[in-house]
Amino acid sequence: MTDFLIKSTASLFVLLAVYHLALEREKMHHFNRFYLLFAVVFSFTIPFITIEVIQEITNPVTSQNAIKMEAETIAIVEDSTNYWLMTIWSIYGLITSILLIRFIRNILKLSSRAKSNTKINYKNSKLVLLEEKTLPYTFLNNIFINETDYHSRKIEAELYTHELIHVTQRHTLDILFIETVKTLFWFNPIFIFYKKAIQLNHEFLADEKVVKSHNNVPFYQNLLISKANANPTYYLASNLNYSVTKKRLIMMTKTTSTATALLKKGILIPVLTALVFSLCTKVVAQETNKKQQTTSKKSESLFKNYYDKTTFKIKDENGKTVANKKYKDLTPKEKNIVPALLFDKNKPLTTKEIDKVLEKGGPETFIVDLYDKKNIKVKKEDSDAIYNTAGITEKPEYPGGIENFYKFIALNYKAPTEANLKGKIYITFIVEVDGSLNDFKILRDIGYGTGEEAVRVLKLCPKWTPGKVNGEAVRTMYSVPITIQSKI
Incomplete structure (x- = not known):
């Protein structure tokens, strides 16, 4: 108008x-x-x-x-x-x-x-x-x-x-x-x-x-x-x-x-x-990346072929090589521990240096050891232990994904009536092994009952898919930001 x-x-x-x-x-x-x-x-x-x-x-x-x-x-x-x-x-x-x-x-x-x-x-x-x-x-x-x-x-x-x-x-x-x-x-x-x-x-x-x-x-x-x-x-x-x-x-x-x-x-x-x-x-921006697109496609093609000549030696729990595979034959778990690129992490690489690494390709052999301690997410002995999302195999998830979670928040949240109220709320909660939410904590809010209203909505939330360590459900600490924007 x-x-x-x-x-x-x-x-x-x-x-x-x-x-x-x-x-x-x-x-x-x-x-x-x-x-x-x-x-x-x-x-x-x-x-x-x-x-x-x-x-x-x-x-x-x-x-x-x-x-x-x-x-x-x-x-x-x-x-x-x-x-x-x-x-x-x-x-x-x-x-x-x-x-x-x-x-x-x-x-x-x-x-x-x-x-x-x-x-x-x-x-x-x-x-x-x-x-x-x-x-x-x-x-x-x-x-x-x-x-x-x-x-x-x-x-x-x-x-x-x-x-x-x-x-x-x-x-x-x-x-x-x-x-x-x-x-x-x-x-x-x-x-x-x-x-x-x-x-x-x-x-x-x-x-x-x-x-x-x-x-x-x-x-x-x-x-x-x-x-x-x-x-x-x-x-x-x-x-x-x-x-x-x-x-x-x-x-x-x-x-x-x-x-x-x-x-x-x-x-x-x-x-x-x-x-x-x-x-x-109305000016509509249209990206033209003729030279860059050519370079990108070349890099993408090189990445796909990076491990073409590499043989992956798969080890069992005893450290013995039980199989030799090509990259395309690896299971999702095995691919998960294979790095995208192998390069010197002690110094930043330029675009040209990355292109050289891609063009050279991966090593002749690469060991995939799922049982190496550094590759295993270990479940804690305490059954009531609380994990953060970085220490688990599978992160907890709202039914339908995070976008549906925020749609649920937006539909049920009742914003305060104060004019031009803007800010961000941070809340943590525990996703229990049965997927229910518990132990809500308001880390920061903007006043006017905004944090309490967020907790009220989260308590109405349907059960999540719990976080897991090696396929077993665990209690997981989760945090979400919610932005409030009240317009007049």
């Missing part, structure tokens, strides 16, 4: 500025009418347009087989109830409802006036005769005038022509459109200026027709000035005395050449193009 408001307002502001600077003072009122309406529709549409621009970037490719990284998985728990947002929407709904009621009531009031008073057919419109003293004004195809002035013929022909243009060109529809938008987006003042621009352009159109039809500019100008201080009428109607300013009086005698009109209309092409590309463009 914020993105929509920012982009639409930016577009509305730029297009309105272009109108006032380049178009308003030129005598091309039909085009300007279309432009103002188009500007509103275009600005509401532009936030939904996305143009993806692919930008190629070059990143080095690292072989996953050469380097292994272990990343910490965390659950982000967001506050599910945003009271500030609810309050803002409630205020918006209340004010919008009041303005909509006012808007609809004025439409009904004008319609009721048209129905309850005498009507006379006049060309393509209806003259509605009112008892109250008023200047002529138009709503839809109705021209409201004073009954006494009509019968005594005090209404000048220029005024009839003026109001008839509002009817035939359906100016009321423009007013209803911009007023609806202004009602829904009452918090954005720019629509006030759009409505003023649209109404003034309507008067330019009507004035232009009067000048062409009656060909008496000084008389019409004096007539407008004499009527300028008359009583105001409804804001939904097209009014004769709307903004009788220097602009209208000057516009009656102004001319605009075809070349000037085309030039100023042409300005819109770069303006609209600039708006689209500045507000709708």
Whole structure:
């Protein structure tokens, strides 16, 4: 929603500025009418347009087989109830409802006036005769005038022509459109200026027709000035005395050449193009690693072939060689104690040095001794002993994996209501031999009951697959981080 408001307002502001600077003072009122309406529709549409621009970037490719990284998985728990947002929407709904009621009531009031008073057919419109003293004004195809002035013929022909243009060109529809938008987006003042621009352009159109039809500019100008201080009428109607300013009086005698009109209309092409590309463009990074990818594939291929010429001597519990195998024939347990690469651990290797090690390949023979003390995870004699994850053969696991565990946390955790509360909780617990969780300890929390709530959720957790040493379940210490992010 914020993105929509920012982009639409930016577009509305730029297009309105272009109108006032380049178009308003030129005598091309039909085009300007279309432009103002188009500007509103275009600005509401532009936030939904996305143009993806692919930008190629070059990143080095690292072989996953050469380097292994272990990343910490965390659950982000967001506050599910945003009271500030609810309050803002409630205020918006209340004010919008009041303005909509006012808007609809004025439409009904004008319609009721048209129905309850005498009507006379006049060309393509209806003259509605009112008892109250008023200047002529138009709503839809109705021209409201004073009954006494009509019968005594005090209404000048220029005024009839003026109001008839509002009817035939359906100016009321423009007013209803911009007023609806202004009602829904009452918090954005720019629509006030759009409505003023649209109404003034309507008067330019009507004035232009009067000048062409009656060909008496000084008389019409004096007539407008004499009527300028008359009583105001409804804001939904097209009014004769709307903004009788220097602009209208000057516009009656102004001319605009075809070349000037085309030039100023042409300005819109770069303006609209600039708006689209500045507000709708999304840069999408696409990695190109031609040289690096070639090197990576070469390294990967060398890694797969690293132990091709190596013979693995498998020893039994007595230290005797019982089998000779190739790497592909090793069991998962045997592969587990075979290092990815054999190189000098006392000094770091460069990429070129690693490539040389890969190209040279592994040794001719390699001893695999599953019963060597350094390769055996030994279960402690104490049945109640607690293991850490580094000292066991198989780590404990939540049903479905760690990602499902954090989904369970996120779904069941009730975040505190404090605004902008952010931080990380660390909790340890014991995974028992039957998979249940016990002995919860909060190592760090961020207050407001965040740690206690995490313990409550963990107690609801289904049983895990316990940790094991050589296939036998053991009690295992496990720790998890939980990130809290409460947004307002």
